[in-house]
Amino acid sequence: MNYEEAKTKFISTWGSLGTLWGINKAMAQIQALLFISTQPLSMEDIMEELQISRGNTSMNLRQLIDWGVVVKELIPGERKEFFTTEKDVQELARIIAKERSRREIKPVIKVLNEVSSIKDDGSEKTKELIKQTKALHELTQDLDTIMNKMVNQKQNWLTKSILKFIK
Amino acid sequence: MNYEEAKTKFISTWGSLGTLWGINKAMAQIQALLFISTQPLSMEDIMEELQISRGNTSMNLRQLIDWGVVVKELIPGERKEFFTTEKDVQELARIIAKERSRREIKPVIKVLNEVSSIKDDGSEKTKELIKQTKALHELTQDLDTIMNKMVNQKQNWLTKSILKFIK
DNA sequence: ATAAACTTTCAATAATTATTGAAAGTTTAA
DNA sequence: TTAAACTTTCAATAATTATTGAAAGTTTAT
Numbered sequence: 001m002n003y004e005e006a007k008t009k010f011i012s013t014w015g016s017l018g019t020l021w022g023i024n025k026a027m028a029q030i031q032a033l034l035f036i037s038t039q040p041l042s043m044e045d046i047m048e049e050l051q052i053s054r055g056n057t058s059m060n061l062r063q064l065i066d067w068g069v070v071v072k073e074l075i076p077g078e079r080k081e082f083f084t085t086e087k088d089v090q091e092l093a094r095i096i097a098k099e100r101s102r103r104e105i106k107p108v109i110k111v112l113n114e115v116s117s118i119k120d121d122g123s124e125k126t127k128e129l130i131k132q133t134k135a136l137h138e139l140t141q142d143l144d145t146i147m148n149k150m151v152n153q154k155q156n157w158l159t160k161s162i163l164k165f166i167k
Numbered sequence: 168m169n170y171e172e173a174k175t176k177f178i179s180t181w182g183s184l185g186t187l188w189g190i191n192k193a194m195a196q197i198q199a200l201l202f203i204s205t206q207p208l209s210m211e212d213i214m215e216e217l218q219i220s221r222g223n224t225s226m227n228l229r230q231l232i233d234w235g236v237v238v239k240e241l242i243p244g245e246r247k248e249f250f251t252t253e254k255d256v257q258e259l260a261r262i263i264a265k266e267r268s269r270r271e272i273k274p275v276i277k278v279l280n281e282v283s284s285i286k287d288d289g290s291e292k293t294k295e296l297i298k299q300t301k302a303l304h305e306l307t308q309d310l311d312t313i314m315n316k317m318v319n320q321k322q323n324w325l326t327k328s329i330l331k332f333i334k
Numbered sequence: 335a336t337a338a339a340c341t342t343t344c345a346a347t348a349a350t351t352a353t354t355g356a357a358a359g360t361t362t363a364a
Numbered sequence: 365t366t367a368a369a370c371t372t373t374c375a376a377t378a379a380t381t382a383t384t385g386a387a388a389g390t391t392t393a394t
Contacts (some may be wrong), residue, residue: 003293006285010300013278020271022187024352035303036296043371053354058372079362079369089302093310104187111180118173126170129203133177135256136202142326143260149333150313159309162329166316191382210341220384225342246339246392335394342389349382359372364365 010036011050021096022104023067026052027060031069031085040073040082068095090156097151105144112137177203178217188263189271190234193219194227198236198252207240207249235262257323264318272311279304 001009011032018028029050034041041049047057061083064070069092073082086092116133120126150159168176178199185195196217201208208216214224228250231237236259240249253259283300287293317326 001281001285003285003288003290003296006282006296006300009278010282010296013275013282017271017275019186020189026352036292036299038291038295054371055355055373056353059353062372081371087299089299089306093306104184108180108184111176114168115173115177115180118168118170121170123170124205125203128205129170129173129177132203132254132256133173139256139260142330146317146326146329146333159313162313162332163309165329165332166313193382221341222343222385223383226383229342248341338391338393340389340391343387344385347382347384349380351378351380353378354376355374357373359370361368361370363368 007036022100023063024060026050026056027063030057030060031064034070034083034085035087037084040075040084042080042082044080046083067099094151097147101144101148105140109137109140109144112140174203189267190230191227193217193223194230197224197227198231201237201250201252202254204251207242207251209247209249211247213250234266261318264314268311268315272307276304276307276311279307 011029014032014035015025015029018025021028030046033046033049043054043057043061046052046061047054050057061070064085065072070083070085073084075082086095112133116130116137118126118130120130150162153159178196181199181202182192182196185192188195197213200213200216210221210224210228213219213228214221217224228237231252232239237250237252240251242249253262279300283297283304285293285297287297317329320326
């Protein structure tokens, strides 16, 4: 496998993995492209490399910036804008975990809490609903906590030590 | 909030969360419905409750069975088939984590390994590709390991002790 | 063997989501 | 100011994904 093949394979794999962290294909591919690029890229560069339209590039870049995963880079003497992504994988994981927790997991925890707090009217089905959603609420909260803690450490000692502890 | 409201809210929330664990809405809703049901449900029951077609119900039930999350229940004297889902949240989490790892994460790890193993031709861009995909490979593998270990414990002591350790 | 009761399959269709591209908007240089 | 260089917006369209429903398939009771 040569450089071009490897690059293409990486970008397309990372792109299809996008769904796993809750973003669309183009967004994930742009991030992937920036992730292995040695210098900041312009919108033009990205459109060219990924063969996507200007509008698509613009919108997805904005979203990536909104996630905090991509930053605008101003290059002196250049008119157009350039973009880079966070290059440190630990930091990247931290940002993704934080955003997913905030956007998706926290709202679900809230609903689970509401639903599991309804008044017990004594019926079997109500008891079951309360019991099951309560269990789900606890589990979701525990996993969310672990994820955030793991990923909020400024160094990666925690992941490493959990790994050691766990193996 | 009364029982019916809570039930509807739970099912629709769980349904929209489906994407988070990589399954479709109907599939997630069927699982949610079974999760809070006090007895096994027939295809007829599920169609009625969720207002979905027979074909849809059949296909998604099959997928849930394939995931190992739902089982067929044979009720003596009944002609039709009945279904239940795993009721223990820990066990449910275990199954989901295992399946996601197998279906999505493992294949990505494989690609990252391949891509990061290309021959270093000395160019800056190749060095960057190798460096970045290698870092991603390691991180992904670590997180996959933690996830699987966490979830493979037969009791939930591990989650609890990590939580204590981490807090 | 037959038919009723039930489940599965899958082509057609609907719903959702992503993408385009051109017009409108903004910034900068002269 | 003006116009060139660039970015954003968004209605239209394309691509993808989910859903339907009726025909085909299967099982069970008689």
